[in-house]
Amino acid sequence: MTATSLSKEDLGAARRALRRRKLTAFLLVAPLLVFLLFAFVAPIGSMLFRSVHNPNVADLIPDTMELMDDWDGVSLPDESLMNQFAVDLKRLANDRTSGRLAGEVNRILPGSSSVIQSTARRMRTVDDDELQQNGAALLFDAHANWQQVPIWQAIRQSGNPYTIAHYLTALDLERTPSGEIQARDGPRIYVSLYIQSLRIALFITVLTFLLGYPLAYFIANAPIRLSNILLIFVLLPFWTSLLVRTTSWIALLQTNGVVNTALMGIGLTSSPFSMLYTEFATIIAMTHILLPFMILPLYSVMKGIDPSYLRAAMSMGGKPIPAFLRIYFPMTLPGLSAGALLVFIVSVGYYITPALVGGADGQMISNLIAFHMQQSNNWPLAAALGSLLLFVILLLYWTYDRLVGTKNLSFG
Amino acid sequence: MTNTSSAYLRFQNVKKTYDHESLVVKDFSLDVAKGEFLTLLGPSGSGKSTVLMMLAGFESVTSGEISIDGVSITRLPPYKRNIGMVFQNYALFPHMTIEENLAYPLTVRNMAKAKIRDRVGEYLGLIEMQKFGKRFPGQLSGGQRQRVALARALIFEPSLVLMDEPLGALDKKLREQMQYEITRLHQMMGYTVIYVTHDQTEALSMSDRIAVFDDGIVQQCASPAELYERPRNAFVADFIGENNFIRGRVSKVEGEVVHIALPGGDTVTARAESELRHDQEAIISVRPEKLFVEPTSHASDNRVPARFVTRHYVGDFIRYYFQLSDGTEITVKVLNDLTAPNFSEGDEAGLVWLIKDCSAYPA
Numbered sequence: 001m002t003a004t005s006l007s008k009e010d011l012g013a014a015r016r017a018l019r020r021r022k023l024t025a026f027l028l029v030a031p032l033l034v035f036l037l038f039a040f041v042a043p044i045g046s047m048l049f050r051s052v053h054n055p056n057v058a059d060l061i062p063d064t065m066e067l068m069d070d071w072d073g074v075s076l077p078d079e080s081l082m083n084q085f086a087v088d089l090k091r092l093a094n095d096r097t098s099g100r101l102a103g104e105v106n107r108i109l110p111g112s113s114s115v116i117q118s119t120a121r122r123m124r125t126v127d128d129d130e131l132q133q134n135g136a137a138l139l140f141d142a143h144a145n146w147q148q149v150p151i152w153q154a155i156r157q158s159g160n161p162y163t164i165a166h167y168l169t170a171l172d173l174e175r176t177p178s179g180e181i182q183a184r185d186g187p188r189i190y191v192s193l194y195i196q197s198l199r200i201a202l203f204i205t206v207l208t209f210l211l212g213y214p215l216a217y218f219i220a221n222a223p224i225r226l227s228n229i230l231l232i233f234v235l236l237p238f239w240t241s242l243l244v245r246t247t248s249w250i251a252l253l254q255t256n257g258v259v260n261t262a263l264m265g266i267g268l269t270s271s272p273f274s275m276l277y278t279e280f281a282t283i284i285a286m287t288h289i290l291l292p293f294m295i296l297p298l299y300s301v302m303k304g305i306d307p308s309y310l311r312a313a314m315s316m317g318g319k320p321i322p323a324f325l326r327i328y329f330p331m332t333l334p335g336l337s338a339g340a341l342l343v344f345i346v347s348v349g350y351y352i353t354p355a356l357v358g359g360a361d362g363q364m365i366s367n368l369i370a371f372h373m374q375q376s377n378n379w380p381l382a383a384a385l386g387s388l389l390l391f392v393i394l395l396l397y398w399t400y401d402r403l404v405g406t407k408n409l410s411f412g
Numbered sequence: 413m414t415n416t417s418s419a420y421l422r423f424q425n426v427k428k429t430y431d432h433e434s435l436v437v438k439d440f441s442l443d444v445a446k447g448e449f450l451t452l453l454g455p456s457g458s459g460k461s462t463v464l465m466m467l468a469g470f471e472s473v474t475s476g477e478i479s480i481d482g483v484s485i486t487r488l489p490p491y492k493r494n495i496g497m498v499f500q501n502y503a504l505f506p507h508m509t510i511e512e513n514l515a516y517p518l519t520v521r522n523m524a525k526a527k528i529r530d531r532v533g534e535y536l537g538l539i540e541m542q543k544f545g546k547r548f549p550g551q552l553s554g555g556q557r558q559r560v561a562l563a564r565a566l567i568f569e570p571s572l573v574l575m576d577e578p579l580g581a582l583d584k585k586l587r588e589q590m591q592y593e594i595t596r597l598h599q600m601m602g603y604t605v606i607y608v609t610h611d612q613t614e615a616l617s618m619s620d621r622i623a624v625f626d627d628g629i630v631q632q633c634a635s636p637a638e639l640y641e642r643p644r645n646a647f648v649a650d651f652i653g654e655n656n657f658i659r660g661r662v663s664k665v666e667g668e669v670v671h672i673a674l675p676g677g678d679t680v681t682a683r684a685e686s687e688l689r690h691d692q693e694a695i696i697s698v699r700p701e702k703l704f705v706e707p708t709s710h711a712s713d714n715r716v717p718a719r720f721v722t723r724h725y726v727g728d729f730i731r732y733y734f735q736l737s738d739g740t741e742i743t744v745k746v747l748n749d750l751t752a753p754n755f756s757e758g759d760e761a762g763l764v765w766l767i768k769d770c771s772a773y774p775a
Contacts, residue, residue, distance in 0.1 A: 316517035
């Protein structure tokens, strides 16, 4: 062992020091990881799971579902299955849970709800033995639909705890009772709302760029006192409640609001414009709210660009505007990409502002997700819509990464 | 000295204020000949960079005129001045390759593509970087970037090249190499250079003339040798090189030569760099390498007794520290050879020097 090589003890000490450093680093990051796990990873995981997992029907009629396994799914099920279903239905009717079954099946085969509900009422008074023996006939007697295959197919479909049905709904598709996937009749509400959300988000991104870029440039090149004051004005919206900012737009935009009164006051128009509860209102209010997300990364990148670059370009004969576009603008791209990505992703999923000022045509996909969460109580569909939004955003991010590259992003 | 008829670049009574109260540049006038290498030297905040910025067109001129070849450029925007500039941080465009960087000034002049390619190749050869054309500035070393910045400032054959502390970010060895490189290109191509630095060694070794700035005023504009040998005032004497200053009172004026009585009772003679009257407070300067310690074979006009304090070994020379009887500290540089004397603290010694190496200024 020479003096220039490491002894076993030296190596051990070096390794221990490295381990200690790693442990310290981990402990410092741990609170964030724990927070992310509980507030981010777990809810999203549960949302993704909920969007494909729906054990309601399987839990309601487990015995019927077991017998369903032996059914070919094409012809009418055999009598024993129908008898068992009649027994289950009676139990549900007595437990007052037949409505849940009716609701689930109705989503697959509209019109089934009343069939199931009325049949359940009839089964309530029938004796269990009678149902075991003669359930099929009683069902046929209660409603003619029980003699046809579709409602049985629908029950089997809804009884599968794992389903992509909600994704199909979210994409305006449906599965026929025989299992084929086809476009749903009627207006394509969900897909067109996704497209509307993306369009509004893109519009807002472009607007924040047009408004934010010159301002960021000015602040980055202003004397320190002025730039500090301006930055405070940029950040001011962060210090006020989102709700206050959005409702102030209601005061501004409503029929007898500030803007209309002013326009009519200076004689530009004789009757008020209807601006509130439109897509216009959603866009203008969200642009206002999201502007700082564009300005801050741009500002931080511009602050780091030495004025000598533009000076060099001009000393070499570059006229100010071409020099700006050829030299300065490309150097701000990392900030612009970061700002645009932030604004776009935040606005695609925005909820409160469109809900308050958007009216009917200014709604975004999040508003429909909230509707399914709170009003129609269709959590699986809400989860599927939310997951699809997540997939769309991931897809856009991936595309962006392929086209532009994310390694240059600078969030400030 | 440049006379009026050969003036190429001309500053006439140029003034600059930022706050409309104090002048950063006070009445600056200077003529620069074609092909000259002129350095603006001064401490930071002395106004030298402001002069450069006004010349490049990035700062407005408060009053006065700047002209090139008789044509006023005072109100011309920077991109119409045809002045090449090398920046301290190089200002190479990071998103463009070296070739694209070099081609930029030619592209904005709408030069033909083939011609641009030839010219870029030629200049890459000039700075011996043919292999680096496709690289990005971030992939080059500091010295390489500096060479590219130099080539980019020259490639469009500007009427004038400005260099704003171009070597400030390089280490000592590289700086010396680049000094040589800049001088080589200047001599080879004969363009006019205005060079700004606060590093006097750089200024002394490269320039034809140096304008020493302080407090918005040119204190002296002269060749490096003249600046060093005959500083016109105490600021220049102190700022350029190392100097010893001794205070005294004028006891006699004999034309260009003055006699100064020192507080310790000795009298020395010095060259008056500006007018001195009898009995006026004065300050004399003499450089450490122009002082000799007795016994010495060097001729001497002045002699003062001093007390040895300590010495520092530097390598090629030894620095001796003495004190005069009134406490004034004097440094003497002695070549590190066999004659270097040995003293111990408190020893008395005689310091001698010539009149021509000794300047007197009003205190």
